Amino acid sequence: MKPIYDRFLSSRINYIEPSPIRDAVAKIAAKSKTTKVISFAAGEPDPDVIPRELYGELAKEVFIKEKGSVNYSPADGVSELKIEIARFMAEYEGVKTGPDNIVVTLGGSQAIDILGRLILDPGDIVIVENPSYVNTILVWKHYGVRIIGVPMDDNGMVTEKLEDVVKRLRSEGKKLKLIYTIPTGQNPSGVTMSMDRRKHLLEIASRYDLLVAEDTAYNHLVYEPVDVKPLRSMDTEDRVIYIGSFSKIFGTGLRIGWLEAHPEIIGRVRVAKGPMDMCPPVPSQYIVLNLLRNKLYRPIREKAVAEYKSKRDIMIAAIEKHLTGLKHTRPVAGMFILLWLPEDIDGRAFSDQLLEKYNVAVIPAAAFYTDETGRNVIRLNFSMSEKDLIEEGIRRISMLLKESKTPTP
Incomplete structure (x- = not known):
């Protein structure tokens, strides 16, 4: 039986789809409550790179001086x-x-x-x-x-x-x-x-x-x-x-x-x-x-660029060491690397297994594509990653790949 509210909804509701990123983030948050998760899933700047104390001082000044x-x-x-x-x-x-x-x-x-x-x-x-x-x-x-x-x-x-x-x-x-x-x-x-x-x-x-x-x-x-x-x-x-x-x-x-x-x-x-x-x-x-x-702006940006460049370099080196032969992007800017898994591996199922078994979070990239070509692709973020855990996270991805147990729907 349909909910009574269906008859009140706009026809636009037929175009509204849930965000797969939000779904993934919810799974990661639930897992993180009980387990240390190595996360490559975020799409944000590192809060430890941002001068939060300065912001606190500015906020105090703003509220006092700017009515x-x-x-x-x-x-x-x-x-x-x-x-x-x-x-x-x-x-x-x-x-x-x-x-x-x-x-x-x-x-x-x-x-x-x-x-x-x-x-x-x-x-x-x-x-x-x-x-x-x-x-x-x-x-x-x-x-x-x-x-x-x-x-x-x-x-x-x-x-x-x-x-x-x-x-x-x-x-x-x-x-x-x-x-x-x-x-x-x-x-x-x-x-x-x-x-x-x-x-x-x-x-x-x-x-x-x-x-x-x-x-x-x-x-x-x-x-x-x-x-x-x-x-x-x-x-x-x-x-x-x-x-x-x-x-x-x-x-x-x-x-x-x-x-x-x-x-x-x-x-x-x-x-x-x-x-x-x-x-x-x-x-x-x-x-x-x-x-x-x-x-x-300039000094804040320069600190961010230096930090994220270092993280990017660590991640690319780790991919080339542990995931030899897999296609990946080499960004000169931004926060992300795309990684192509073998064609017979479904990115969504792989991401779920990676989180569940190896406590590593990534984002399946299929939803970013307008067709089916991204089915075996995952997105890796390096800006929020902990430097000393990046290589370990990539190594765990390689471990799951070697098991060759990821089902294809």
Whole structure:
């Protein structure tokens, strides 16, 4: 018998799917209550790398000196913070913009959701990298859209195949408006798009009259010299919508992100956002404002880059030692490595067994893919890993593989 509430639900409920990451995190949390778990599952900065004592001092100062810290701010953000974000984008991203082109959001996640509300209609198609960030895929599916993935290689989205997909969809009369990309330190792959591919992507957007949503969450966690620029900094036609976030440097809990785009888009974002949340968390806005004003972004970032680069190097060395022959990505930026298990191994079942038997947590990557090609892939995070346990965790993965007992559904 159906629950009585079914008859009250919106038809949109048919598009809503649970996040597999949340499910995995719940299993890991339950296991961690009784057992020491080596976790490669997170997607966050290490709290021991973040200057929490400094934040405590800033928070005290904010609450004492800023009366407005306990009241609403403007829905689009504290005006002084928007000025500092515009300066930040000019200095670090080469994007010349102004505060009127910026809306502060509840992390990058809200920015992505707002774009879905404003741009996407049921039946529209969004093109993403394959694989892509699972929560973007899930939230845009809420709006009844179809997500189509374009393959990646070591240089990012294969833009020649992107153009083939765009041509095919247009020839079929499909509604295509938007390309979503994480060009630097991509989640889940860790891959960084080459400059040639970035230029080609913008050419395709211009040629076929498309918008580009550029997710820059990992732009400042770069570990090797790479000749790349944000798409928005090369955008001469205002086709790129910049999704910014301080989460991966300052901490995910602060929940401060932003959107930057042409005034026509930002004006509509501002109107749409007001009734949603009234404003982003005001104390967090003032903490970030003071971090930027006091020129603290660079040293905080430099510490994070040094620490995560060291962890990345340990993990890659361990993979090459214990998982010889398995394909994996080699990120120059971001927080993640993708690892391809043998083709006859199911990543979900393997991840469950790994947690249950060997107390190692990873994320099965199938949900990040728009097709079945990621069935045997797992995502490994190195930013939150304990350095002295990284090799042991990888060794345990190899032990489970050697047992060859993982069932294939």
